[in-house]
Amino acid sequence: MTNNWKYILLMATAFPTAAAFAQTGDAGKRALDLERYDEAKSIYKKQLNDKNADKAYYTLGDIYLKTEKLDSAAYYFNQGIAKNKKSAINYAGLGKLAMEQGNKAEAEKNFDQALKLSKKKDADVLAAVAEAYINADNRTDADLQKAVEYLQAAVQRDKNNAAAYLLLGDAQLDLKKGGEAMTSYDNAIRIDANNTKAYLRRGQLYTRSRNYAEAEAAFQKAIEIDPNFAPAYRDLGELYYFAGQYDKALSTFQKYVDMAEKTPETRAKYASFLFLTKNYDKTLTEVQEVLKTDPNNTVMNRLLAYSYLELGKPEEALKAMESYLQKVDKSKLIAEDYEYYGRILSKNNQHAKATENLQKAIEMSPDKVELYQELASAYAKAGQYDKAVAVYDKKRERTEPSNADFYYVGNIYMQAGAEAANAGNAAKANEFFKKADETYANVTTSNPTYAYGHYWRALANANMDLESSKGLAKPHFEEFIKLASAEPDKYKAALIDANNYLGYYYYVTQPNRELAEKHYKEVLKLDPNNEQAKAAMNEISKTPAKKKK
Numbered sequence: 001m002t003n004n005w006k007y008i009l010l011m012a013t014a015f016p017t018a019a020a021f022a023q024t025g026d027a028g029k030r031a032l033d034l035e036r037y038d039e040a041k042s043i044y045k046k047q048l049n050d051k052n053a054d055k056a057y058y059t060l061g062d063i064y065l066k067t068e069k070l071d072s073a074a075y076y077f078n079q080g081i082a083k084n085k086k087s088a089i090n091y092a093g094l095g096k097l098a099m100e101q102g103n104k105a106e107a108e109k110n111f112d113q114a115l116k117l118s119k120k121k122d123a124d125v126l127a128a129v130a131e132a133y134i135n136a137d138n139r140t141d142a143d144l145q146k147a148v149e150y151l152q153a154a155v156q157r158d159k160n161n162a163a164a165y166l167l168l169g170d171a172q173l174d175l176k177k178g179g180e181a182m183t184s185y186d187n188a189i190r191i192d193a194n195n196t197k198a199y200l201r202r203g204q205l206y207t208r209s210r211n212y213a214e215a216e217a218a219f220q221k222a223i224e225i226d227p228n229f230a231p232a233y234r235d236l237g238e239l240y241y242f243a244g245q246y247d248k249a250l251s252t253f254q255k256y257v258d259m260a261e262k263t264p265e266t267r268a269k270y271a272s273f274l275f276l277t278k279n280y281d282k283t284l285t286e287v288q289e290v291l292k293t294d295p296n297n298t299v300m301n302r303l304l305a306y307s308y309l310e311l312g313k314p315e316e317a318l319k320a321m322e323s324y325l326q327k328v329d330k331s332k333l334i335a336e337d338y339e340y341y342g343r344i345l346s347k348n349n350q351h352a353k354a355t356e357n358l359q360k361a362i363e364m365s366p367d368k369v370e371l372y373q374e375l376a377s378a379y380a381k382a383g384q385y386d387k388a389v390a391v392y393d394k395k396r397e398r399t400e401p402s403n404a405d406f407y408y409v410g411n412i413y414m415q416a417g418a419e420a421a422n423a424g425n426a427a428k429a430n431e432f433f434k435k436a437d438e439t440y441a442n443v444t445t446s447n448p449t450y451a452y453g454h455y456w457r458a459l460a461n462a463n464m465d466l467e468s469s470k471g472l473a474k475p476h477f478e479e480f481i482k483l484a485s486a487e488p489d490k491y492k493a494a495l496i497d498a499n500n501y502l503g504y505y506y507y508v509t510q511p512n513r514e515l516a517e518k519h520y521k522e523v524l525k526l527d528p529n530n531e532q533a534k535a536a537m538n539e540i541s542k543t544p545a546k547k548k549k
Helices: 027-033 037-045 053-066 070-083 088-100 104-118 123-135 141-157 162-174 178-191 196-208 212-225 230-242 246-259 264-276 280-293 298-310 314-327 335-347 351-364 370-381 385-396 403-422 426-446 451-463 474-484 492-509 513-526 531-542
Strands: none
Touching: 027 037, 027 053, 037 053, 053 070, 053 088, 053 123, 070 088, 088 104, 088 123, 104 123, 123 141, 123 162, 141 162, 162 178, 162 196, 178 196, 196 212, 196 230, 212 230, 230 246, 230 264, 246 264, 264 280, 264 298, 280 298, 298 314, 298 335, 314 335, 335 351, 335 370, 351 370, 370 385, 370 403, 385 403, 403 426, 403 451, 426 451, 451 474, 451 492, 474 492, 492 513, 492 531, 513 531
16 A cells, blocks of 8 residues: 555554545545545545435445444445446445455455446446556565556546546556656656545655655645645655654644544554554553544554553563453454564563564564564573574574674673582583683774774673683773773773773782782762772771781
8 A cells, every 4th residue: 555654653544535536625535635524534435315325335435444344344235236237336345355354265256247337438447457466465566567558558448537646656556666756646646636545645655765855845745735635744754764853753743633534544544653652651641542432443552562562561561461462352362462562572571472562573574683583582581592592593584783783782692600609510511701802802893993892891701710710701891991091981881890890800810919909999989979989998908918028
């Protein structure tokens, strides 16, 4: 669907306007263009007994279909056929309904009947069938190409059908034919120079191609034509969000909310936008208000769980997420649902279950590389260190490893080493600590002036030499101190560790009172109350200094 990209994170369904049948002045069409669905339903219900009844039944069914009221959609499509057994457009509606339900065979059976009754000559029927293929959840390029063919036939039958040209552009865009899509949108403008939806589509296309200046101009043109055209404010707000202009984004989106029809769908979009702009408190407030009157709203239940997690309330997040998962159609779950469920489970110390869900998230979005770190962390917390490392190996297949990756993998080896050491398996522990050192070495090799890389190596080596008798950590701590001493406040905790280690090393392993005092004094300069350094200095003071020869 052309505008699904905007709500890929949160929205289960976008709400494109149904293919319009009436002329520009039709109040019902205008209500649909403005996404005022309740107003449109009221208008079309008044047409059920007049000459436009056939298409009024279809349009009502289509509105209910797009707002996920499938039983109501079926009622109006079937009523349209009951009133007119040759109602091709309502057979097309039943096909769209079957496609939404995942029954492609039943859908195509109804499409065949619609095309047979209309003799493939009715542009609106051709457009309705095409729209079903464009919006299908599991549509293929072959489905999109079929839609293109139907729409090309539609515009040949009715060269002034702007709605068909808009749908044609949508199909071409989804086939990654941006130039052809723009031509189709331009054709809609050629037919109707004041076609706000065509300018909206142009703006969406330019936004997808990150041509933000042209996108802004297109949205502003739609607003110039019709200052009450709410969808343009919505998309313009999102454009500002993608451009990083968050204050402007929120104020523009607020105009959309003020102007749009007050429905659960509109509030869901607003809550989604609040979430994207990290206004989690406001998101939660909006969600809770909507759920009072619409407790089964998919997006609101999803956002409830997401917001609780972002607000640092993992227990409430878990309750909300599990409630959401009980209500939602499993075919409607998105990768982010599994991602958030995995993160929520991890925060609630259910690490094994967390890995299952994070793995599903990766299967659905394998190119979302940040998920690999989440999954590896969950495996590590579950004590499955080999699997944690394997996840980073998988990530490496998709992107070059960063210093952060080496840090996290090194930490996994450190955790594994600590667990083995606590179990009394010193040999196994040293194997893991050695792997940690080798992993951290990738950082010091690629970025030798990065102080923390040397500090991490020092920690790994210190764990392989618990008595400091070999001084394995010494050169790494010394290099760290050399690089970090110029910014003592930034590296305070690590500098204390490093100097304490070297103080101990020179006092116990390689008796050198002068160097031992030097390092312990550095510790006390950073932390005057450091107990380890104070005790060491007290002990050193009891030991007479060697007389110089």
